């Protein structure tokens with residue numbers, strides 16, 4: 148079926164409004180059709196790079212929300228030194244400059260046999276290659292009493308947006324002398340150093356406005372990433388204010404009673420919190436489960452040369468949903484994986500073989516607005532999957548220039564946003 152650009156827009160609009168009876172729009176294209184699910188760090192980068200590498204490939208990006216609020220710098224918004232507006236981005240450049248067809252709708256099903264994607268609004272998209280970067284879902288109930296309703300009282304604030312604003316409001320309303328709790332899950336989860344950045348920036352805010360408050364981190368782990376650097380920062384900047392309790396000392400939270408502001412560990416010990424940010428155990432986003440892309444771990448196994456699913460061909464899974472050990476689940480990892488997938492998809496649709504990739508990640512964490520720490524690594528694909536390239540990365544020295552790291556962190560953010568969503572020239 149040949150569909151004109153005008154008809155295509157009409158069908159898309161109707162589908163989004165839920166008026167169409169499941170139309171299949173297969174826009175004719177010289178090289179092939181790629182559908183991308185999820186317009187975050189992974190999906191937007193993949194869409195942009197595929198179009199950049201080969202403008203003859205038709206790319207449709209399906210994203211629920213018209214705007215994307217990043218998790219990176221979300222803790223800075225919570226602490227009040229970055230505005231929510233400056234971490235909120237849209238898809239205009241992807242559409243206007245790169246010719247990506249952007250549809251704001253939710254994907255409700257994927258059929259890997261007929262290679263179709265079904266939208267909540269009623270439309271269907273046909274693909275030659277599908278790229279999925281839908282992020283995370285929560286394991287509701289893994290902590291007794293922690294469900295979606297409880298998260299409105301004890302915000303996870305782990306997907307950006309309204310939850311970050313809620314946490315910010317709660318900190319503002321907290322009495323001086325109160326206790327703020329952050330819970331951290333076991334690995335794997337999105338942004339391994341994120342809970343400790345959150346605790347740091349809670350302390351930054353509270354020291355300024357409510358200096359008799361305490362911040363308590365209740366951790367399901369025995370240790371945590373960049374621990375010595377965070378602890379050094381806490382001692383220097385917030386002496387006596389931040390306490391970390393690891394799993395060996397009863398840090399693992401087993402139950403919450405959100406209405407009472409109570410957290411209970413595995414030994415039945417009770418902690419009362421004035422504010423609690425409960426970051427629950429996680430898994431791949433729901434659509435990855437619906438599409439039968441997850442294994443028993445709850446995450447998506449992929450072949451690490453091309454990030455093609457090991458469960459269904461022609462579907463590439465990247466970002467937080469994918470199992471990409473030893474890469475951490477981060478925006479930078481998702482961005483790096485997206486470029487590998489863009490190259491692989493372009494190669495396949497041009498009848499070529501993809502090459503062997505190397506990837507990169509850096510995680511910056513703010514301990515204060517002018518004090519940051521980082522860890523970075525380069526990864527190479529080989530016989531055993533991905534491995535860390537020795538000497539390719541590193542972490543901030545204990546005697547490092549933390550102020551310079553904070554400048555690098557802001558500059559990293561600017562650059563990755565431009566690389567993900569495009570930059571108007």
Ligand SMILES: Cc1cc2nc3c(=O)[nH]c(=O)nc-3n(C[C@H](O)[C@H](O)[C@H](O)COP(=O)(O)OP(=O)(O)OC[C@H]3O[C@@H](n4cnc5c(N)ncnc54)[C@H](O)[C@@H]3O)c2cc1C
Nearest residue numbers: 185187188189211218219254281282338466467477478479
């Ligand atoms: C507090 C915090 C701080 C962080 N700081 C950093 C940092 O400094 N550096 C860093 O690199 N990383 C950081 N991260 C991690 C980073 O946010 C994630 O790793 C990154 O967002 C993962 O990208 P993704 O593309 O996999 O998923 P996401 O960015 O979550 O994008 C997924 C998108 O898919 C959409 N979607 C989901 N399901 C569907 C569906 N069915 N249909 C249509 N659309 C769908 C969602 O709406 C979403 O927009 C941080 C995370 C947190 C929580």
